[in-house]
Amino acid sequence: MSISDQIEQELRLSAPAPAELPDVSKAAAAAGLLDVAYATLDSPVGTLLVAVTPRGLVRLAYLDAGEEEASVLEQLATTVSPRVLAAPRKLDEPRRELDQYFAGRRRQFELPLDWQLTRGFGRKVLEATARIPYGATATYKQVATEAGNARAYRAAGNALGSNPIPIIVPCHRILHSGGGLGGYTGGLERKRVLLGVESGQDSLAGA
Amino acid sequence: MPRSRVSSAVNLPPFQHLLDLHSRDVHRFLVATVGRVDADDCYQETWVAALRAYPKLRDASNLRSWIFTVAYRKAIDHGRARRRAPVLAGNVPEAADTRGTPQDEPDDGLWSLVRDLPDKQRTALAMRYVADAGYDEISAAMGTSEDAARRNVHEALKRLRTEYKR
Numbered sequence: 001m002s003i004s005d006q007i008e009q010e011l012r013l014s015a016p017a018p019a020e021l022p023d024v025s026k027a028a029a030a031a032g033l034l035d036v037a038y039a040t041l042d043s044p045v046g047t048l049l050v051a052v053t054p055r056g057l058v059r060l061a062y063l064d065a066g067e068e069e070a071s072v073l074e075q076l077a078t079t080v081s082p083r084v085l086a087a088p089r090k091l092d093e094p095r096r097e098l099d100q101y102f103a104g105r106r107r108q109f110e111l112p113l114d115w116q117l118t119r120g121f122g123r124k125v126l127e128a129t130a131r132i133p134y135g136a137t138a139t140y141k142q143v144a145t146e147a148g149n150a151r152a153y154r155a156a157g158n159a160l161g162s163n164p165i166p167i168i169v170p171c172h173r174i175l176h177s178g179g180g181l182g183g184y185t186g187g188l189e190r191k192r193v194l195l196g197v198e199s200g201q202d203s204l205a206g207a
Numbered sequence: 208m209p210r211s212r213v214s215s216a217v218n219l220p221p222f223q224h225l226l227d228l229h230s231r232d233v234h235r236f237l238v239a240t241v242g243r244v245d246a247d248d249c250y251q252e253t254w255v256a257a258l259r260a261y262p263k264l265r266d267a268s269n270l271r272s273w274i275f276t277v278a279y280r281k282a283i284d285h286g287r288a289r290r291r292a293p294v295l296a297g298n299v300p301e302a303a304d305t306r307g308t309p310q311d312e313p314d315d316g317l318w319s320l321v322r323d324l325p326d327k328q329r330t331a332l333a334m335r336y337v338a339d340a341g342y343d344e345i346s347a348a349m350g351t352s353e354d355a356a357r358r359n360v361h362e363a364l365k366r367l368r369t370e371y372k373r
Contacts, residue, residue: 007371011239012337017230018234027251077220082220084222
């Protein structure tokens, strides 16, 4: 091996990065540049991606139900800010409240919400939904009425179907007038589990 | 999405994506250019500066070169700050490595030789062999022609060959 080859090889092999690189999200937050912080959490309804802005919780996505992490993050980058960083510690409070909720020990979320991914009538529908108490349910028509337009129950259904913050904004509490489950972003099985948690009949408590 | 076109000309990927792809190479590049002791600080400064500028970026076609431009500038700033700092008693000659504590630096002779290279040669060499960059990337990051990038790497290797294991 020539001395040049030897030098080149030595350069390539040296300076390995440490197993754990410095945490950029902390410095970013200190500089006021952490516009969207996210983490993934495990829950009884599968892996959740949760994202917060300085204003509050902006997005919750079911990663096991057709939404991919990459596309959720891309959507946040284009609609909220491209300054999107993984920052698990910024999500400690949502994680704690969700854990308590699934264990049956929390009936109301106290997290501040950032509604910026909703607008117009859709936002009114979701705000009305957020007022439905734990363990109670309402119909699409009731929530449309509450949002100011009793006849717009289809539009209400669409707004609920694209709820950016499911579970916390409890769109699972909206059922068909006939008593049918209706639809759900994360699939009907998840809707059943959430309603089960809230009726206290579920064995998930303590899981 | 129509909304994003109004706010910026390009669709920027989530910043985390850049970190996932380039953080290790950026760190290795900085260890090679500023030394192990100061690499962590330069690394943080690089990413915070990049994050600050990111939303205003007009061209997302070569983000890897862009992040290396930021790292390159941080490394140069760092070198200047070091040279301005007073040299301690029992001092070393101007050209020698004054960056960091010697015992914490990689102890092979090659790396102290690399750190004694002129800024442009050192940067080009580190990008080429540590970050595995092409000459197009090196020239984009350093704002030079590809020929100049090639020349910088060539000169750096030539110098190392004459100094190495002497």
